[in-house]
Amino acid sequence: MAQTTESESRKLLGRLRDALAEDSAGQARLDRIVQLIAASMETEVCSIYLFRDADTLELCATEGLKPEAVHQTRMRLGEGLVGRVARQAKAINTADAPATKGFRYMPETGEEAYSSFLGIPIQRLGETLGVLVVQSREARQYSDDEVYALEVVAMVLAEMTELGAFTGEGAALSARHQHPVMIRGGVGQEGTAEGNVWLHEPRVVVTNPIAEDPDRETERLTTAVEELRAKVDEMLTASAMSDKEQRAVLETYRMFAHSRGWMQRMCEDIKLGLSAEAAVEKEQSAARARLQNAPDAYMRERMSDLDDLSRRLLRILTGQGRETGAEMPPKPILVARNIGPGELLDYGRSLRGIVLEQGSVGSHAAVVARALAIPLIIRADHITTEALNGDPILLDGEQGIVHLRPEDNIMAAFRDKMAMQAKAQERYADLRDKPATTLCGATIGLTMNAGLMADLPSLENSGAEGVGLFRTELQFLARSNVPRRGDLAALYSRVLDAAHGKPVTFRTLDIGSDKVLPYMKRPEEPNPALGWRAIRVGLDKKGIMRMQLQALIRAANGRPLRVMFPFIAQFDEFREARQHLLDEIERERKLGHVLPEQLEIGAMLETPSLAFAPRQFFEMADFISIGGNDLKQFFFAADRENERVRRRYDTLNVSFLTLIETVANRCAEADTPVSFCGEDAGRPVEALCFAAMGLRSLSMRPASIGPVKHLLRRVDLNEARAVIDDARESGAQSVRPAVTEWLSKALAQG
Template sequence: MHDRKDNDSRKLLRRLKEILAAAGDGQDRLDQITHHIADSMGTEVCSIYLFRDAETLELCATEGLRPEAVHQTRLRLGEGLVGRVARSGRHVNTADAPSEPGFRYMAETGEEVFPSFLGVPIQRVGERLGVLVVQCNDSRQFSEDEVYGLEVVAMVLAEMTELGAFQSSNSDSMPQAHRFPLMIHGSTAQEGAAEGQVWLHEPRVVVTNPVGDDPEKELERLHQGVNKLRERVDSMVSAPDLAGDSDHAAVLETYRMFAHSRSWLKRMEEDIQRGLSAEAAVEKEQSAARSRLEMAADPYLRDRLHDLDDLSNRLLRILTGQGVDTGAELPARPILVARNIGPAELLEYGRRLKGVVLEEGSVGSHAAIVARALAIPLVIHASRITTEALNGDPILVDGDQGLVHLRPEDSVATAFRDKIAMQAEAQNRYASLRNLPATGICGTTVQLYMNAGLMADLPSLEGSGAEGVGLFRTELQFLIRNHVPRRGELAELYRHVTDRAMGKPVMFRTLDIGSDKVLPYMKPQDEPNPAMGWRAIRVGLDKRGVLRMQLQALIRASAGRPLHVMFPFIADMSEYEDAYRILMQELSREQRLGHEMPSDIRVGAMLETPSIAFAPRKFFEMCDFVSIGGNDLKQFFFAADRENERVRRRYDTLNTAFLSLLGQIVERCEEARVPLSFCGEDAGRPIEAVTLAALGIRRLSMRPASIGPVKHLIRRVSISELRKVIDEARDSGLTNLRRPVTEWLARQ
């Protein structure tokens, strides 16, 4: 019985393959397909619904429903049983459709006489394309074999849709993919604007042969591909770099477990027996995994499904020969487009890139840190960008607004070019201020430092007019390797950084990992709230070997020169005391070993939690300097996750309560006579920067491109007068000071 079903399925798929190969209009193909599916399955109705846009499904072809409903009947995503299938990515099988929750009766189709309903999603690797439906006029529950068979047919329809088989010049037909302008709303991870051409980090594998003519041959191809995949994964697991690295080895063992999964292989074998090619069988299972991934609440399970997704991509590239290196040349102004990307891969592209657009990512991720280091705009959470974009497509990236314009209209492109030209003109004006101090007209001087994390950043130290590096992110050197870097490698790097600083101070922040910065060789902790979990100094104090090794490298790199060390995410004075004690022990050890000592050593803490603002006075007296980590401090002060777009923009730095907290920190540091700086996105925004200066913060650290605009504004206003404006507005009971501050600045 099962063999007969397989034969029926293969006959139908071969017929679909013939329809795909034959010349004809897209609508003609759809009409033929619904006829053949209904005939093969013995149903009165077969209908194909495709997405007209991201939220709207349209009846595009039918056998059995009223023909006049085609291209007229539309449903919203989630509406009716068809919309339910599209939203969930799972089939609906019922003998009594009107009794199902969410059923919607569409009178224009005449479907009231067909109570039996089976709908399966038409989807391709996470991309929802539509819904395939069969219906009967008797109360019939479709068998598991019939459901499975229809899912196989839907997979072929997904590939045909991707290949453009259903597009035509008819005004009623579906809009042609990859042709029209598209604006995507994402999130800002790095400001700036760039125009260029799409460069896909991993070009999509195109399955041109969804139907397999010879199941035995396709099974042999699948087994050969899986064996090659397993060999590659096994060699990754046994790499000498992983010796003694239990966390990374554990992650790859999970990877290997998937590659050797018998059930994964069995499902693909069954798909091939039904008539799919090896590639289409892999994609069908990958699509099913993506659907499960989107529904999974458990972050550990989502990560494991990501592993399976990545394995499927590797297997598809083996089967099709469509590797990452397709032979295409990088365009003149490449904008990198990817689902996500690691820091090492992003650094390989380097400064050739003009911008980056990611479907995933986060504002504090290592990709965002690298983008800041490269001074290129980055937009994250750009939904469906890898699906919609093709290599070479014109693209505009607005990192200031978190917008992406793909294949923009001329009017949009012209306005965007005007914006870029204005920004370039402004930067040229700021260049004349490079060697001038950031001194207000009242005589108050603010020191402007830059943030860095790569050697590539250091040329900006002189070009931007920065007075030093207020934050050097040491974690990037850990993130871009697949093993813990050696002490000698780090010492050499830190020595080069100090050399390139040409005597200007560099504040080295010790390893700040955790939260959204997870080392590739470190086992994820799967914490419910990683931003408030095991991260930064907490990791350093628990894994003291890594902290000690990093401190030894910093001491050796600073031989005969000043060393500034900053411990991140101090939430309690005891954490600073422990870290300070370890540093002193390493200094003593290095001295006993005969190594040259730093000429001077300054030790500071990053104030990123409200708790440490209320620490005993002794804490501030112990510190040689304190740096406010504005991004995290604001996040914890307002209890607003900065990765959550729904809440992070609701809270303003110029909120009276937050400014009052900053004012208290300024007073405590002044009492203890400890220098105070502010590091974070707000330091690089001119209005926020002058407000911070007016509160008494005399050192600001920002990205190099922000130094010119901030210095320009500081030199045009009286910091002491602005302080009076702030005090008066605060005394008047205002809960937010942005309006009085901006109005006063406008008058200046």
């Protein structure tokens, strides 16, 4: 085989460009490409395997193997040497293929005559699209130059696959980004939505992977990199007053931007025939492949820095991106890998829904989505590579399902479902001003959760009797530095104004776990959900707590004030936090400021330990709110971010309901009001069971108040309690089946 040189590589890429430019079907192009590669590299065999689905590779073109094997030979991901290359996204280069671990003999191909094997992943931005293989009879390993040259060719194939060069009549592949796709993810915020894709980071499309003039491409790359470095330096200058942690991150960012190795590798790619854009993407894909499997967590995290740098550089080179002035489509549904709270708040209520590849139920994005009442689906794998701006998309936030480019029957069924929900909301609107009084005469107070000023109009529209939980962390999360006391006081005052006298319960800063302030150093913790968070941060960082408490007192300006401390695990934590608030009240009195007309101090019960706190805790607290989301995960030792375990445990499990009953009874003995706050409070059957266990107040998202009220007004809690008790005594694990059966009969008779 001839030694691969720069000129030979460019000649091969030039021939590939000509082949791709020919007016021929996708299969003919693939057939021509394998012939050109085999001839250029002087190998007996060249084959292209492409993914038919997420787990199956198919032989789509070959020069040297039996032609009848094309589109007949298939293998699973990880099966055979080709499957190993695809799974590991790494090249396999061996002189004796049959003796290499994982080899699979496929008699229909006739490949038993060939000893040497070189397989290169065809990948784009971390997504493996297939495998490019060359084989020869001679038992030899391919040189580093030959491997590198084939990687460059694979990069071009990846780009052309993305552009649809191998589709059409008689094509080897179906056109990408045209067929319906269903993706299952996790529920970050319930709700349904129909709209069109709006990519937060639009994908840069490289339309010119092959270039004729290396000197010109190198000059283009150098100019773009200089511009990129200047922008990074500007970011560093602008952050001169930032804390050390933030500046350290930017310094790492700058180090990557000024990496000589990065620049050198891209210049070498250009010498072999790639355009500047293709060289950037090739190195981005190679870096992702290296860092994804790095044992060092720090290095894996740096992958996002490299991705961001590459995207910025590609936008400079191509002029593509959000800054080009593209208009957001009608009914936009945001699609992103991940997104910060500030960026999401910038979009505001213009969005119909959000889909993220990453994220968690307690992440910044989830907090903002709940505040905006926007359906959110998280952990939707590959959504950013599957979706294009403007694509029709459906979000089923009840099931955690995304339908991208849905078929007509799916669209029709989904619209029917949304129409039924809209009709039900109209029915619930008639109940807006009526109390949630059951047939047995018990009245359940229904309040709403909020976190933004934009939430407050829902207070009147939903029929909520007040704000049972106002999350105060959003104002901290969406900023690059600590908000000022005066700004917070002004905001809290506007919240009270908008409530028009209805009670508002302010929860103090609840950060930690996966809600991390950008300007606060995040400790390395093996399990952040059980770590330094919420009240633990407040008691350790007393300056921030004092500032927020002062802002709340001043915002009240003589009006009633309700303050609730989060994540209390033992009596002493509540006693200390409460004393801090009383101290600030005394300080404000000495300063001559107006004090709240009435002050109520409560706690969120989110840990099982607090249910068994001393009696004095229940007597000291003016009110208690059960934080159902955290309480359930700690009670069952089931991480609510882990789909494999969280769904194993039912909210209506008899043990959990017994815990709720215990808290309700202890609060009743101390004459302390108690409510349930969380997603489960907004589910009608769960709300009914909580009321039957003795709770007389529930706090939920505004859209859930109508359905919950509608059910409560049609049932007798005494009958429901009898059904629950019978189920518990029978040894049932959950009361759900019994309650559901009773409800269907009771409502049918009613």
